[in-house]
Amino acid sequence: MIKLAECPxxxxxxxxxxxxxxxxxxxxxxxxxxxxxxxxxxxxQELAVQLGMNLRAALKRIEQLKSTRSTGPEAYYQEGNRLGAGGTNYTGD
Known part of the structure; x- marks a missing residue:
């Protein structure tokens, strides 16, 4: 994989x-x-290959970040409990 940089x-x-x-x-x-x-x-032709490899690496990183779950008090704020007005998230603040 060739490291790419923006054209100056x-x-x-x-x-x-x-x-x-x-x-x-x-x-x-x-x-x-x-x-x-x-x-x-x-x-x-080489640029197309390199951009494809960079795209796959970025998509993989996005999926890794999406799959991480919060723990502790933060998890309570991240998940929706539908107890607020109109079925929104209620945190008790």
Whole structure:
């Protein structure tokens, strides 16, 4: 997995401001991402593979964060007990 960084020329947008309109950023091949260590743009085929791997890692991390359950007093505040007005969560505060 290649570490990616936002392009410093376009700040990750993929376009730079021209005189009258926005132009594709040549520093990153209009992708907004460059190789963090070499500071060079990746070929588009390699970039697609790297972005896919980064996406899968991010989705896995999101699932890990969602699956963690609260314990102790915090758990009482996180779960809905439907005792409040209109069936909302009532915490007794």
């Amino acid at each position: 020329a376009c700040q990750g947008r993929g376009v730079v401001q021209g005189v009258f309109y926005e132009l594709d950023c040549e520093a990153c091949n209009a992708s907004g991402w460059i190789d963090r260590w070499l500071n060079q743009p990746l070929p588009l």
